Structures are given as C-alpha cells and as structure tokens.
Amino acid sequence: MSDTSKSATVASEPLLTLTPEAASKVKEFQSESDGYSVLRVSVIPGGCSGFEYGLDMDTERRDDDFVFDSEGVEVVIDPFSAQYLTGLSIGYHSSFQGTGFTFENPNATGSCGCGTSFAV
Numbered sequence: 001m002s003d004t005s006k007s008a009t010v011a012s013e014p015l016l017t018l019t020p021e022a023a024s025k026v027k028e029f030q031s032e033s034d035g036y037s038v039l040r041v042s043v044i045p046g047g048c049s050g051f052e053y054g055l056d057m058d059t060e061r062r063d064d065d066f067v068f069d070s071e072g073v074e075v076v077i078d079p080f081s082a083q084y085l086t087g088l089s090i091g092y093h094s095s096f097q098g099t100g101f102t103f104e105n106p107n108a109t110g111s112c113g114c115g116t117s118f119a120v
Contacts (some may be wrong), residue, residue: 011068015077016041016088022101023071025092026057030073035059038067038074041090043081051084053103 018026018039026039036057044052058076061067065076077085084107091102 009064009066011066014068014070014075015066015082015086016070016075016090018070018073018075019089019091020071022090022092023073025101026073029057033057038076040076041081041085041088042078043084053101054081055090055101 030036036059038058038061040054040056040058042054042056044054046052061076062078064079066079066082067074067076069075085105087106089104091104093099093102
C-alpha cells in the first residue's frame with residue numbers, strides 16, 4: 001500500500017462539497033475497499049460536452065494535490081482539475097430511474113443529458 005502522508009497542499013477551505021448522502025456512500029465504499037483512504041475527484045477531457053467528472057478511491061496523495069475534508073471524507077484534487085471543480089457540489093441519489101452521484105458545478109456553461117459531462 002502507498003504512503004498517504006506525502007506532502008500535499010492542505011486547502012484552508014474545501015474546494016468542493018459532498019452532501020451528507022454522497023459522503024455516506026463514499027464512506028461505504030471506503031469500508032468495503034482494501035487500502036483506499038481518499039476520494040480523488042478529477043476532470044477528464046472527453047464526453048459529449050468537453051469534460052467528464054472522475055471519482056476514484058485512491059491510496060495516496062500526490063505532492064501537488066489539494067487536500068481537504070468534506071463531511072468527514074478526505075478529498076484530493078490535482079491542480080488541473082481544481083480550476084474546473086471549485087464550488088462543485090457532489091450529491092448522491094437513489095430512485096427507480098437510477099442510482100448514482102450527481103454534480104452541480106457553478107463553473108459549467110453547459111452539460112449533456114447524462115449529467116457527467118460538462119463544458120466551461
């Protein structure tokens with residue numbers, strides 16, 4: 001397992017927020033995963049609108065990551081992604097029509113129907 005004590009930039013304010021429901025689901029994934037300790041949120045070029053959101057469980061912080069806590073979950077974001085994710089709210093819903101994470105991004109100028117692709 002990788003060392004999670006690497007030097008990273010501890011953000012004085014959270015760059016994004018998790019709703020209590022999203023944080024609860026992340027904690028559930030953490031408890032079921034062997035060794036994963038942080039939630040990595042990223043932006044990936046692609047998708048129908050230009051960018052997609054990435055959510056991964058990770059074992060380490062990178063030297064240039066921004067690190068902060070949201071609802072008791074340690075979140076890490078790389079510098080490229082941070083510029084597009086500041087102010088993002090990540091929620092979680094479960095319904096007859098589907099289950100999954102939701103994204104409300106004040107930086108997005110458009111998005112597609114899937115809800116995971118956005119433009120800036």
